[in-house]
Amino acid sequence: MQATKNNKVSLSIGVNEDISWQKSLMLGLQHVLAMDVYVPPFLIAVAVGMTGHASTALIQSTFLGAGIASLIQVLFFLKLPVCQGPSFVPVGAMAGIIVANGGRLDAAMGASLVGALAVTLLGMSGLYRYIVKNFVPPLVSGTIIVIVGLTLLPTAFTSNIFVANKALSMQQNVLLAVVTAAVMILCSMLGVYFNNNGKLFRISSVIIALFVGSVIAYLMGGLDLSTVSQTSFLSLPNFAFINYGLSFNFSAIITMLVIYLVLLAETTGTWYAVSAVIEEPLDEKQINQGVIGEGLGCLVASLIGATPLTGYSTNAGVISITGVASRKVFVGASFVFIGLAFLGKLSALINAIPTAVIGGVFAVVCVVIMLSGFRVIKNEPLTERQVYIIGVPLIFAVGLLFMPAALTKNAPELIQYLLASPIAVSAIVAIVMNKLLPEK
Numbered sequence: 353m354q355a356t357k358n359n360k361v362s363l364s365i366g367v368n369e370d371i372s373w374q375k376s377l378m379l380g381l382q383h384v385l386a387m388d389v390y391v392p393p394f395l396i397a398v399a400v401g402m403t404g405h406a407s408t409a410l411i412q413s414t415f416l417g418a419g420i421a422s423l424i425q426v427l428f429f430l431k432l433p434v435c436q437g438p439s440f441v442p443v444g445a446m447a448g449i450i451v452a453n454g455g456r457l458d459a460a461m462g463a464s465l466v467g468a469l470a471v472t473l474l475g476m477s478g479l480y481r482y483i484v485k486n487f488v489p490p491l492v493s494g495t496i497i498v499i500v501g502l503t504l505l506p507t508a509f510t511s512n513i514f515v516a517n518k519a520l521s522m523q524q525n526v527l528l529a530v531v532t533a534a535v536m537i538l539c540s541m542l543g544v545y546f547n548n549n550g551k552l553f554r555i556s557s558v559i560i561a562l563f564v565g566s567v568i569a570y571l572m573g574g575l576d577l578s579t580v581s582q583t584s585f586l587s588l589p590n591f592a593f594i595n596y597g598l599s600f601n602f603s604a605i606i607t608m609l610v611i612y613l614v615l616l617a618e619t620t621g622t623w624y625a626v627s628a629v630i631e632e633p634l635d636e637k638q639i640n641q642g643v644i645g646e647g648l649g650c651l652v653a654s655l656i657g658a659t660p661l662t663g664y665s666t667n668a669g670v671i672s673i674t675g676v677a678s679r680k681v682f683v684g685a686s687f688v689f690i691g692l693a694f695l696g697k698l699s700a701l702i703n704a705i706p707t708a709v710i711g712g713v714f715a716v717v718c719v720v721i722m723l724s725g726f727r728v729i730k731n732e733p734l735t736e737r738q739v740y741i742i743g744v745p746l747i748f749a750v751g752l753l754f755m756p757a758a759l760t761k762n763a764p765e766l767i768q769y770l771l772a773s774p775i776a777v778s779a780i781v782a783i784v785m786n787k788l789l790p791e792k
Contacts, residue, residue, distance in 0.1 A: 364543065364555055364675035367433055367630055371680055379676055380684030382558040383435055384692070386717060387666050388710055389418055390703055391511075392438040392659055400450045410657065411703075412693045413589035414438050417658030419689030421649025425663070426682045429645025430638065433677045434626050435685050436649050439662040441618060441773045442611045446659050449604045457596040457657060463604035465654040467612040472647030474616075480643045481636035484620065487783045491732045495742050495782045496621035496775070497628060497725030499749045500665045503774045505718040506753055512711025520574035525708035528574070532565035532712030540673045555674045558713060565709035580700045587696040590657030598654075608660075612650075614776035615662050619646055621779060622663035628724045629668045630677045668724055669717030737789050745782040749774045 365371060371379075393414045397407035414437075421436035446460050453459040474480055488496075513529040516522040536557045543554020553560070569575045592598055623642055627634045642663075650660050671677050692698050732738060752774035760768050771777065 362544070362675055363630065363671075363677050364551055365678045365681070367632065367677045367679055369678050369680075371678055373680075373684070376678070376680045376684030377688060378559070378684075379555060379674070379678075379681045380686070380688050382556070382674065383667055383670055383682070383685045384688045385562050385702065385705070385710075386558050386670050386713055387435060387437050387664050388714065389414060389437040389664075389689075392440055392443050395443050396447050396450070396659065400447050400455055402455075408583075408587070408696070409590045409595070412587065412696070413653075413657035414659065415689045416589050416656050416693035417649070417653035417661055419686045419691075419693065420652050420656075421645075421661045422682060422686040422689065424649050424652070425642065425645040426679050426686065429648070430623065430642035430663075431679065432623060432626050432634075432638075432642075433630065433671060433679050433682050434622065434663045434667050435682055435689075436646075436661040437664045438659045439615055439618060441614050441662075441776065442608070442660045445607050445611050449601070449607070452604075453599070453601070457590070458599040459601045459604045461592065461596065461654045461657065462598040462600045463608040464660055465598060465651060466600065466605045467608040467660070468647050468650035468654055470609060470647075471612050471616065471650065472644055475640050475643030475645075475647055478640055480616075481640040484639050485636055487787070488620065488624075489786065490728055491738060491741060492779075492782045492786050493621070493624040494628075494725045494728030494732070495745055496617075496779045497625040497665075497728060498722050498742075499725075499745060499778045499782075500618075500621045500625060500775055501669075501718045501720070501722030501725065502746065503749050503753060503778075504665070504721070505715060508711045508715035508718060512707040512714065515707060517574075519576065520569070520572060520706065520708070524572055524574065525706070525711075528565055528569055528572075528706060528708040529712035529715065531568060532561045532709045533716050535564045536561035536673065536713055536716060543675065555676045557674055558670055561713055562705060562709055565712060566705055569706040569709060574706050575704065577701075577704055580697055580704060583696040583700040585697050586694060589693050592655045592657070595657065611660065614773050615660060616643065616646070617776045617779040618773070619663040621775065622665040622668070624728070625665050625668040625721055625724050626663075626671065628728050629672045665721050666714070666717050669720040672720045672724065673716070735792070737792065741782060741785045741789060744785055745778040748781050749778040752777055 390411045393410045397410050418437045449460040513525055515525060539553040539557035539560050542550035566575055623634055653661050760771050
């Protein structure tokens with residue numbers, strides 16, 4: 353897992369380096385802005401036809417869940433510079449369960465709670481580290497990291513950049529994305545070329561790029577701040593037994609158990625991506641602790657009305673770009689999330705950032721994640737066996753990204769949920785091929 357000296361990533365601020373709380377909050381805000389965590393709950397809200405108030409409450413619950421779960425991981429369990437956020441994997445399943453339950457959260461959150469308990473017990477049993485040791489060697493983990501970046505990259509274009517709305521044309525959105533990405537790269541490289549004199553630009557590159565992109569969008573007439581003025585300053589997310597109950601439906605629980613297995617494959621890839629960027633290999637105990645932290649974070653999420661959470665690979669990309677890996681920054685990001693859960697105007701302000709501006713940053717971050725995976729793979733001898741172990745999962749990843757919905761519409765729900773996650777399927781393919789193709 354360790355990169356060679358020539359591939360070493362230059363960190364401006366190390367993992368255990370202490371920084372001021374003011375700086376940690378500001379640098380943590382970059383990760384919050386780059387993660388785009390409101391998208392999965394927003395998709396669920398649209399899919400089930402939630403009212404505006406219910407939709408806002410779901411997004412605020414997601415912010416609160418992300419903040420608490422991130423603190424659990426960073427301070428007590430995984431202890432890596434990574435934030436938890438809502439996964440895209442359970443979106444379809446959660447929406448389906450909510451609709452089947454008459455639009456209520458009860459069954460979805462009950463099933464999510466049971467799945468979270470199962471993940472926690474798996475981590476406490478100590479079995480998961482042996483699974484990773486025997487089934488996820490560096491060749492496989494590097495391939496999974498590449499796949500994470502590869503499968504996320506199209507989203508930056510299809511959902512954020514190649515779009516048009518009443519305020520901005522597609523051409524304007526493309527221009528916004530290009531300018532935002534260029535500003536971020538320029539600021540990052542200033543830190544590389546001018547060392548101390550450019551350090552501030554590098555560590556703040558994401559937030560500077562988002563600010564510049566938003567200003568340009570405003571000048572184009574594409575930054576709508578009306579929702580900010582209409583939103584109340586303080587508001588509350590949802591809580592179990594206050595805003596909704598918990599019910600336990602057998603089919604919903606089975607569905608979520610499968611979803612959580614997929615989430616573990618996704619989040620393990622994220623841990624390896626962060627590990628590769630900060631040049632600190634994961635040990636077996638740390639992996640097991642991470643699984644416990646993941647389970648406890650999702651358990652909290654189910655009790656505060658948030659969807660299942662996972663480690664965000666976006667953080668690895670931002671670390672690589674900014675050179676900032678301090679865990680204190682991620683504690684700062686956690687508090688920003690928690691603040692956003694109760695400060696409605698701040699949540700609305702972040703939601704107002706044009707999608708193309710977010711897309712410009714996100715596209716670069718995805719490429720950085722991919723290259724982090726190649727950095728891990730590069731240390732392995734590239735024999736014909738390795739070529740197939742790397743290549744075939746990539747074929748699956750790309751194929752599933754572009755697979756027509758009509759191809760799976762008649763498949764069982766569990767199969768549909770699984771095929772909706774190219775990361776999970778490709779990770780499974782990489783693991784299986786590594787075991788099936790014998791060493792020479």
